Amino acid sequence: MQSPTDARKAWQVVLEHIEAGLIDGRFTPGDRLPPERELATTLGVGRSSVREALRVLEVLGLVRTGTGSGPAAGAIIIATPHGGMAALLRLQVAAQGFPLGDIVQTRLLLEGGVVDSLARAGDADLAPAVAVLDAMERDDLTAAEFLALDAQFHLTLAEASGNIVVAAVMAGLRSSIEDYVREGAERITDWAGTAARLRQEHRRILTAVREGDPEGARARIQAHITGYYDHAGLARS
Structure with missing residues (x-):
């Protein structure tokens, strides 16, 4: 078994x-x-x-x-992935061995910059990110499905920024990110409540971006990333 x-x-x-x-x-x-x-x-x-x-x-x-x-x-x-993923499959494999603390720090640096730039740009196409969040509202999602969509949401924001290097790095890290967020989910007793909170945090991040609030968007995504690790009891060392 x-x-x-x-x-x-x-x-x-x-x-x-x-x-x-x-x-x-x-x-x-x-x-x-x-x-x-x-x-x-x-x-x-x-x-x-x-x-x-x-x-x-x-x-x-x-x-x-x-x-x-x-x-x-x-x-x-019915569709195919986009955003230059092909060249990054090797990075996905390599990322499996990265220390969790390094991945967290990289995400904070990259994703904070992503939402900051999106908020300042004011004309980014956020429709793909909204579509992913709408899919995350389904009641029949397993934790694995929810977290796969969660990773897709963060990647979609990186792609919306127009910075192909940042999007490439996020795509390469995706496999490692999904690994430890799933590990964290196994430690969370109230998964339904946690999923609801994560959905709300995602919406608030997009709200700050749409309102042209770079500082608020950066603060919200950093709190979102670190809050999950802390809530799930994951060690970042």
């Missing part, structure tokens, strides 16, 4: 396999992904891990799944 850690790693294997296919063009909009059984056999994981990865891709808007048999069954690609 798989331990929770092994199951989480298996889920990541499936997600990264599909993501790589989307990025390098093996999977394109309109294509159907291989059946669950085939993916499970190919990757050496359980079918439950395949289903979990597909659910995350669905809430991210990359695939649409159908049940039963026939042309509408299975998972079909």
